[in-house]
Amino acid sequence: MIRKHFLRTLPSSHGPIRVPGKRRVTTHMENGDLAWVLISAALVCFMTPGLAFFYGGLDRSRNVLNMLMMNFWCLLVVPVLWVVVGYSLAQSGDGAFIGNLDNLFLDGIGIMEDNGGAIATVAFLGMFAAITPALISGAVADRMRFSAWALFAPLWVLLVFVPVFKWVYGGWLFDRGSVDFAGGTAIHVNAGIAALAAVSVLGKRKGWPGEGHPPHSMPLAMIGTGILWFGWFGFNAGSALAANGQAAQAFMNTFLAAAAAGLAWCLVERVRDGKFTNLGAASGIVAGLVAITPAAGFVSGMGPLAIGAAAGVACSFAVGLKTRFGYDDALDVVGVHFVGGLVGSVLIGFFANAAFFGEEGFGEKSLDGLLYGGSAELLLEQVVANLATIVYSGLVTLVIMVVLKAVMGVRVSEEIESTGLDLAEHAETAYHDTNA
Amino acid sequence: MKMVTAIIKPFKLDDVKEALKGVGVVGITVTEAKGFGRQGGHTETYRGTEYQIEFVPKVKLEVVVDEPDVDRVVDAVVASAATGKIGDGKVWVTSVEAIVRIRTGEQGPDAV
Numbered sequence: 001m002i003r004k005h006f007l008r009t010l011p012s013s014h015g016p017i018r019v020p021g022k023r024r025v026t027t028h029m030e031n032g033d034l035a036w037v038l039i040s041a042a043l044v045c046f047m048t049p050g051l052a053f054f055y056g057g058l059d060r061s062r063n064v065l066n067m068l069m070m071n072f073w074c075l076l077v078v079p080v081l082w083v084v085v086g087y088s089l090a091q092s093g094d095g096a097f098i099g100n101l102d103n104l105f106l107d108g109i110g111i112m113e114d115n116g117g118a119i120a121t122v123a124f125l126g127m128f129a130a131i132t133p134a135l136i137s138g139a140v141a142d143r144m145r146f147s148a149w150a151l152f153a154p155l156w157v158l159l160v161f162v163p164v165f166k167w168v169y170g171g172w173l174f175d176r177g178s179v180d181f182a183g184g185t186a187i188h189v190n191a192g193i194a195a196l197a198a199v200s201v202l203g204k205r206k207g208w209p210g211e212g213h214p215p216h217s218m219p220l221a222m223i224g225t226g227i228l229w230f231g232w233f234g235f236n237a238g239s240a241l242a243a244n245g246q247a248a249q250a251f252m253n254t255f256l257a258a259a260a261a262g263l264a265w266c267l268v269e270r271v272r273d274g275k276f277t278n279l280g281a282a283s284g285i286v287a288g289l290v291a292i293t294p295a296a297g298f299v300s301g302m303g304p305l306a307i308g309a310a311a312g313v314a315c316s317f318a319v320g321l322k323t324r325f326g327y328d329d330a331l332d333v334v335g336v337h338f339v340g341g342l343v344g345s346v347l348i349g350f351f352a353n354a355a356f357f358g359e360e361g362f363g364e365k366s367l368d369g370l371l372y373g374g375s376a377e378l379l380l381e382q383v384v385a386n387l388a389t390i391v392y393s394g395l396v397t398l399v400i401m402v403v404l405k406a407v408m409g410v411r412v413s414e415e416i417e418s419t420g421l422d423l424a425e426h427a428e429t430a431y432h433d434t435n436a
Numbered sequence: 437m438k439m440v441t442a443i444i445k446p447f448k449l450d451d452v453k454e455a456l457k458g459v460g461v462v463g464i465t466v467t468e469a470k471g472f473g474r475q476g477g478h479t480e481t482y483r484g485t486e487y488q489i490e491f492v493p494k495v496k497l498e499v500v501v502d503e504p505d506v507d508r509v510v511d512a513v514v515a516s517a518a519t520g521k522i523g524d525g526k527v528w529v530t531s532v533e534a535i536v537r538i539r540t541g542e543q544g545p546d547a548v
Contacts, residue, residue, distance in 0.1 A: 212487035214480055273481050283483060319483045332483060 029117030033242040037120045040238020043231045044127035048075050048134050050227025054282070055138045057221030058331050060213060062420025063142050064220075064430045070137035070149050077154050078130040086129055086157060087122050090165045096172040098163050124238060132161050132187045138331035139195035142205050142213070143417050146425040148410040152400060156194065160396050164190050164389050177377065178385035179352070179367060181250065182239035184294025184345040185385050192338020193390045194397040195329060201401035202410055204328035206417050213330070218278050225282040229258055232289045236296040246357055250296035254289065257308030261288025264312025280316070287315035287336050291344030295351065298367060303351035311343045345386055349379025437532040437548060438506045442497040443469065443525040444517040449495050455516035459508045461499055469496040475523035494525060500532055502545045 029037065052071035056064045078086075083106050093100035103109055109118045133153040140149070167173040168186040180186055205213070215221055236254040240247035265284025266276045291311030292304055299307065319335035322328065329335065352369035368374025404410050416424040423429055444452055449466065456464060470491035477490040501509050506529055513527050537547040 212485075212489075214482055214487045214489070269481075269484065273484055275481065277481065279482050316484070320485075323485070335483075 027118040027121060028114040029120065029242070031115070033244070034116055034120055036243035036247065037117075037124055037238055037241055040234035041120065041124040041127050043234025044124065044131065044238065045075075045231075047127075047228055047231035047235065048072070048131045050224050050231055051131060051134055051138075052224070053220050054224030054228060054286070055141065055331050057217040057219065057224060058138075058215040058279075059141050060420075061216040061431055062422055062429075064216065064422065065428050066146065066421035066425055067137065067141055069146065069426060070140075070144075070153075071134045073150060074130050074134040074137075074153050077150070078133065078157055079126050081154050081157055082126040082129045083122065086162055087125065089158075090129075090162045091125070091170065094170075095166065096175065097167065098171075099166050121241065124241075128183055128187060128235070129157055129161060129165075132183075132191050133157055135188070135191035135333060135337055136195045136198060139199050139329045139333040140202055141330035142421070143411055144202060145408070145410055145412050146421070148404050148408060151408075152198075152404060152410075155400050155404075156397065159400065160194060160393050161186075161190065164393060167388070168385065173381075173385040173388060176381050176384065177366075178381040179298060179348060179378075180294045180345065180385070181297040182236045182293045184290070184341045185382075185389050188290045188293060188337040188341030189345065189386050190389050190393045192334050192336075192341055193394045195333035196327060196338065197394045197397035198401050199327055199329055201398060201405055204326075205330065206414060208328045209323050215279065221282055222278055225285055229285055229289060232258070232293075236289075236293060240297055246297045249300055249357070253292050253296045253299060253304035257292035257304040257311070258285045258288040260305045260308030261285060261291065261312030261315075264309045265316045268313055268316040283315065283319070283332070283336060284312040287311045287340040290337050290340035291347070294341065294345040295348045298348055298352040298354075298357070299369075300353050300356040303353065307344055307347050307351060310347065311340045314343050315340050342386055346379070346382050349374075349376070349382045352378060437535055437545060438501055438503055439530050439532050440497075440499045440501060440506065440509050440513065440527060441530065442499075442513045442517065442527040443471065443473075443494050444497060444513070445519065445523065445525060446493055446495045448517045448519070449497075451516040452497060452513055455512040456499065456509065459512045460505070461501065461509060461512075463499070465498040467496040467498070469494045473523070473526070492523065500535060500548055502548050 048071055052068045055071065056067045059067045085101075085104055088101055088103035089099045091099055092102045106119070106122065109122060111119055133156050136156070137149070165186050168178070168180050178185070233251055233254055237247045237251035240250055262281045262284035265280045265287065269280040270276050288308035288311050291307050295303070295307055315336050318339040319332045321335060322332070327334075348369060350369045350371050352367050352374065353372045354367040355372070366374055366378060368378065370376060370379060401410060412421060412424065442452070453464060470493055472490055472492055475492065477488055477492055479486045480489055481487070497513070499509060510527055510529065518524055534543070535547045536543050
């Protein structure tokens, strides 16, 4: 039997087995729960292509295939890595910092004793592992050697994603009392700070910020946004790992926060820049989805509205930081994912509403936000968890990039940067119209 | 023989085409083009950052006509392409030394 640490908030209806000093050890899923988790896993799988189209549309026409391939590469290499070693290191055992090797190559994960609950969970979490490094691709767009990215993605998953995932879902950050429903800290803050570290080694694109890099296809970006939103229902509501009330509330929160954030971003643009823009709507939707991710199963009522609106406003200004501080985060991974993830994760400390979800669903520690009669302890733990993630992920990502730079080089030549990565790195071009 | 080349606003293409047909022009070559003149470019705003788009989309029309028809053709283009606003484009006329219809081998004004 394997131990599942992904969530501390599974419903009590299944009779969780509590081992003294340890967390839940059951992975049994009823048929309805299993169906929802499997569907959710497929929804999350679809998010990586969605992200690829979102980033691809925002990228330049000569680099769009490189952007798509950086994302699809994560769907090739990470699932393999995940079932071979990643899952075991990320979830197995009681270690505070890293898992063990008990479930290497899916060893010990059957389908008879738990109705397939464990294998479904491994697949579901594998989708998360795949999309997390893909998030970083938006920052390094237009200039990173593909062979360097091909190594960066699996190395980053193994050295950064896996340990942080363990800390947050069953390790020391979990034990201290921080919460992260579907991956605000473990995924978005983690990938966001890694994006910042990666571009600090990679350097600015030629001509940035003087030369403009407007999106080459807003329709493609909008399709990607729609796919992301659709898939995110699986990401968040699926993270209940059950078809229950918490899943339904997480679903509603995902719906509401994204709309609120898109609306907020659009209103900021209307007032600040004069027009409602497609990119403002899309960026706001994504920022809202990012922000509600850590909170989706802990907040209710108008909490998601507040979290979404806060993320929409905060991120609409945060995307301007790169020009102010001179880091070339091409497609605003820092401004949207890092800042949005932080906003959502920290706001849990205000909006978590334990009573609404039933006391027993929240484990041993208090999970009441300040606005619901809780102490500042939860808020403090949220801050600690994110700070720890920022320091670790930032430093290790820096090391990975510096080593790759020294060993093989991480940047394409100036000529390739000017003529386009699609042809030079992949021997393909996206558009054949001579007037394009 | 002369070649009349016109740079016009893309949305005026249909009007210009009809006007040219109206003065007896039987063939037009159309190319999507980009460029700038006195209009300059325009700005686009993405995530609050303004981008200067220097090359504006235009349509380039090319018509080869016999010399007596030149003025009528130019007038037709100017009348049909004008909006009165900046960026309406330009028309110019150049001399054509030779012309051959590929299918028949006809040359000169017969091939126009």
